[in-house]
Amino acid sequence: MKSLTLLSLAIPAFLSLISPAAAGRHHGIDRKKVVSKYNPERTADSDETPMQVGNGDFAFGADITGLQTTRPFAIMSSWGWHNVSLPNVPGQTEIDDFTGLDWWTHGRLVNYNQPSPAQPNISQWLISNPHRLNLGRIGFLYKGKNVSDDDLADKQQKLDLYSGVISSRFTLSSRRVEVTTAVDPNSDTVSVEVKSYFIQSGDLTVFFDYPYAIGDSKFEAPFVGIWDQESKHKTELVKHRGGNSAQIKHELDATTYYTTINWQGRGGISRQSHCSHRYILEPGRGQTLKFTTTFSTSHKAETHSVDVIRRASGKWWRDYWQRGGFIDMTAVKDERAAEIQRRVILSQYLVAVNGAGRDPPQESGLVNNGWYGKFHMEMYLWHHLHWTRWDKVDLLERSVNVYERFLPASIVRAEDQGYKGARWGKMSDPAGRSAPGEINSLLIWQQPHILYFAEEEYRRDPSDKTLKRWDHLLEQTAEFMTSYAFWNESTNVYDLGPPMYPASENTNPNATINPTFELAYWRFGLDIAMKWRSRQDLPVPENWKHVAENLALLPVTNDLYDLYEGIPDMWKPNTTTIMDHPALTAAYGLLPPTPGLNTTIMKSTAELIWEIWNFPDCWGWDFPMLSMNALRLGDRERAVDMLLHDNFQFDDVGMPIGGLRVPTPYFPASGSLLISVALMASGWDGDEGMKFPRAWNNVRVEGFRPAM
Ligand SMILES: *[C@@H]1O[C@H](CO)[C@@H](O)[C@H](O)[C@H]1NC(C)=O
Ligand SMILES: *[C@@H]1O[C@H](CO)[C@@H](O)[C@H](O)[C@H]1NC(C)=O
Numbered sequence: 001m002k003s004l005t006l007l008s009l010a011i012p013a014f015l016s017l018i019s020p021a022a023a024g025r026h027h028g029i030d031r032k033k034v035v036s037k038y039n040p041e042r043t044a045d046s047d048e049t050p051m052q053v054g055n056g057d058f059a060f061g062a063d064i065t066g067l068q069t070t071r072p073f074a075i076m077s078s079w080g081w082h083n084v085s086l087p088n089v090p091g092q093t094e095i096d097d098f099t100g101l102d103w104w105t106h107g108r109l110v111n112y113n114q115p116s117p118a119q120p121n122i123s124q125w126l127i128s129n130p131h132r133l134n135l136g137r138i139g140f141l142y143k144g145k146n147v148s149d150d151d152l153a154d155k156q157q158k159l160d161l162y163s164g165v166i167s168s169r170f171t172l173s174s175r176r177v178e179v180t181t182a183v184d185p186n187s188d189t190v191s192v193e194v195k196s197y198f199i200q201s202g203d204l205t206v207f208f209d210y211p212y213a214i215g216d217s218k219f220e221a222p223f224v225g226i227w228d229q230e231s232k233h234k235t236e237l238v239k240h241r242g243g244n245s246a247q248i249k250h251e252l253d254a255t256t257y258y259t260t261i262n263w264q265g266r267g268g269i270s271r272q273s274h275c276s277h278r279y280i281l282e283p284g285r286g287q288t289l290k291f292t293t294t295f296s297t298s299h300k301a302e303t304h305s306v307d308v309i310r311r312a313s314g315k316w317w318r319d320y321w322q323r324g325g326f327i328d329m330t331a332v333k334d335e336r337a338a339e340i341q342r343r344v345i346l347s348q349y350l351v352a353v354n355g356a357g358r359d360p361p362q363e364s365g366l367v368n369n370g371w372y373g374k375f376h377m378e379m380y381l382w383h384h385l386h387w388t389r390w391d392k393v394d395l396l397e398r399s400v401n402v403y404e405r406f407l408p409a410s411i412v413r414a415e416d417q418g419y420k421g422a423r424w425g426k427m428s429d430p431a432g433r434s435a436p437g438e439i440n441s442l443l444i445w446q447q448p449h450i451l452y453f454a455e456e457e458y459r460r461d462p463s464d465k466t467l468k469r470w471d472h473l474l475e476q477t478a479e480f481m482t483s484y485a486f487w488n489e490s491t492n493v494y495d496l497g498p499p500m501y502p503a504s505e506n507t508n509p510n511a512t513i514n515p516t517f518e519l520a521y522w523r524f525g526l527d528i529a530m531k532w533r534s535r536q537d538l539p540v541p542e543n544w545k546h547v548a549e550n551l552a553l554l555p556v557t558n559d560l561y562d563l564y565e566g567i568p569d570m571w572k573p574n575t576t577t578i579m580d581h582p583a584l585t586a587a588y589g590l591l592p593p594t595p596g597l598n599t600t601i602m603k604s605t606a607e608l609i610w611e612i613w614n615f616p617d618c619w620g621w622d623f624p625m626l627s628m629n630a631l632r633l634g635d636r637e638r639a640v641d642m643l644l645h646d647n648f649q650f651d652d653v654g655m656p657i658g659g660l661r662v663p664t665p666y667f668p669a670s671g672s673l674l675i676s677v678a679l680m681a682s683g684w685d686g687d688e689g690m691k692f693p694r695a696w697n698n699v700r701v702e703g704f705r706p707a708m
């Protein structure tokens with residue numbers, strides 16, 4: 001009987017192993033139909049979010065005109081970054097002048113990368129530099145003048161998700177203008193086609209404009225860049241090749257990049273005036289204007305025509321939707337399913353546009369800037385785990401070498417603090433420098449992420465190649481995790497912290513010891529590191545084993561898990577300890593159960609959280625995290641409701657709303673949504689299969705493997 005059950009469970013798991021394309025044919029979800037059902041449409045501009053096209057490393061934010069005519073939404077990239085000059089305050093003129101702060105750590109002074117009150121200028125410089133650039137703005141002028149909302153009528157805009165093309169139509173002075181906008185999947189090029197009588201009449205022209213950047217605010221939303229500092233930067237029309245191509249060079253201090261503009265037919269480009277950075281493209285007199293704009297660090301940019309880009313975009317997106325996992329809930333009557341489906345489809349689109357580049361994405365992707373455009377290593381899991389769960393691993397591959405790239409700096413970071421191995425940084429720029437910060441330097445939950453990614457890969461491809469590829473990285477990671485854990489001679493366990501910040505970042509770091517989630521995550525990670533060794537027939541280091549098996553127990557008071565060991569009055573109504581991320585639920589949800597986890601206690605803890613936690617103070621990934629926790633606890637209804645919580649919202653184009661705590665968009669919400677829905681689609685080891693509410697018996701899924 002038992003083996004029969006096992007066998008029947010094994011069948012769906014086996015089916016999901018066959019190639020996604022084959023799986024698609026086998027089950028036959030009409031993916032195009034499902035995707036297209038959620039094409040966003042607008043009839044008015046949003047003041048907060050653009051409609052976007054992009055390729056993961058480069059994105060163009062369009063207003064209702066298909067360009068950036070009425071609103072300066074951003075054009076951003078992985079590579080466009082800028083430094084202001086170093087401070088000229090004596091003793092703070094070099095990066096090496098920065099000293100950080102020494103804090104007592106288990107009886108010794110450890111240096112942390114924290115802003116020093118004695119060095120405010122170099123500290124702040126390191127936080128806000130480099131910052132990510134808005135590369136420019138492209139928009140229409142009518143009769144040489146700016147176009148405003150009031151000039152436009154009959155506005156209609158639609159994003160075709162299946163081909164990555166925005167179609168915008170509006171009337172201007174009673175005449176129709178039609179614009180299509182796309183981005184090349186193979187270069188950082190925006191391609192535009194405009195149809196209008198006004199092209200022929202010469203009344204509609206296109207401007208290109210360039211902002212400066214100073215990195216003076218942590219969040220630059222909804223718009224990025226400084227438009228009134230013309231004298232701080234330089235632009236120049238460096239090439240005007242024949243009739244229909246031009247190149248503009250933009251220099252901001254040490255940063256230089258190029259815009260290569262190609263258009264079809266006659267026409268010409270000129271600078272509006274020598275004191276502005278606006279250039280005007282006056283098209284030749286046809287019915288149609290087609291032009292491409294390529295942004296690059298080299299003046300030798302490869303460019304393609306509008307038609308080639310449209311085809312490439314169509315092919316790339318078709319392939320994107322057709323491969324990997326897919327969920328079709330369109331036949332479910334429950335209206336909650338329709339909204340989850342909408343969010344899932346739009347999130348799938350937006351994470352490919354904003355979060356599939358050569359570096360981990362920033363939380364606001366390529367829409368606007370948060371934390372100066374930098375990315376957070378602890379958010380990388382939320383941003384990228386879904387690629388493995390949805391079987392689109394090539395998009396994770398684009399950036400996962402970040403661990404290889406950041407390894408040397410991470411070994412130095414650990415060594416300087418007297419630890420072994422590699423201590424992964426936090427708020428980072430592409431060079432791997434972690435920005436100074438009290439929280440930045442004391443957060444630890446980013447450390448095991450790499451073990452999660454590696455194990456996911458091994459489950460997909462249990463080969464020697466996989467083992468070899470990750471081994472040295474996992475070794476350095478486990479070495480740090482082992483040496484960071486502190487052997488407490490009075491309790492005979494290994495402690496995590498103090499000082500440290502838990503994921504919720506809201507406790508006194510000098511009092512924070514043994515937080516529930518981090519302890520479970522340490523155990524989860526070290527167990528993987530040890531298995532990695534055994535799989536290669538290599539000896540498991542004794543100290544890894546000793547630490548893993550002797551970590552402090554998950555802290556419990558009155559049969560409830562604590563945020564951290566010894567926290568006073570955690571559950572007192574209205575205290576800060578029941579605000580912010582309820583990360584202890586990640587110990588059973590995001591993570592599979594680790595040895596010692598008591599699901600009875602976890603259930604009581606979750607029930608109390610549902611009852612008294614201050615949810616208006618939660619945001620983003622909190623809700624998918626709670627959803628996964630509810631799902632593993634067997635409460636499917638609650639798992640769905642958590643994904644539709646009042647404080648977890650997505651706008652009309654699918655941008656995840658920041659809420660009270662962070663600006664919009666906040667993409668960890670999209671990534672975590674996809675992770676949690678994948679868990680519903682696949683189940684997990686030991687309890688495989690779909691876990692949607694039982695009444696949703698006509699959900700169809702393809703291409704998922706069970707989670708850990
Ligand atoms: C900014 O300065 C840092 C430190 O010198 C350097 O590593 C980085 O490459 C610079 N970035 C840019 C975009 O100039
Ligand atoms: C933590 O302790 C260090 C000394 O080791 C002290 O400088 C720091 O201000 C303390 N931080 C807090 C938040 O109490």
Ligand SMILES: *[C@@H]1O[C@H](CO)[C@@H](O)[C@H](O)[C@H]1NC(C)=O
Binds near residue numbers: 087088
């Ligand atoms: C250095 O930082 C201090 C504190 O933020 C600030 O008051 C001062 O103006 C800064 N000096 C310069 C030259 O930027």
Ligand SMILES: *[C@@H]1O[C@H](CO)[C@@H](O)[C@H](O)[C@H]1NC(C)=O
Binds near residue numbers: 146
């Ligand atoms: C047109 O818009 C630009 C950018 O917003 C602005 O700098 C300029 O002053 C405007 N021109 C007129 C005539 O309003």
Ligand SMILES: *[C@@H]1O[C@H](CO)[C@@H](O)[C@H](O)[C@H]1NC(C)=O
Binds near residue numbers: 106488490491
């Ligand atoms: C050992 O653990 C106890 C209980 O958590 C704690 O109070 C004590 O400070 C720890 N000892 C050291 C040396 O950290």
Ligand SMILES: *[C@@H]1O[C@H](CO)[C@@H](O)[C@H](O)[C@H]1NC(C)=O
Binds near residue numbers: 573574
């Ligand atoms: C929680 O505390 C805030 C002030 O910190 C107060 O305004 C609010 O009314 C309190 N809410 C409850 C439910 O006690």
Ligand SMILES: *[C@@H]1O[C@H](CO)[C@@H](O)[C@H](O)[C@H]1NC(C)=O
Binds near residue numbers: 600601
């Ligand atoms: C889990 O915790 C409950 C409540 O404290 C306890 O009754 C039960 O024995 C524990 N289960 C295990 C397996 O330890």
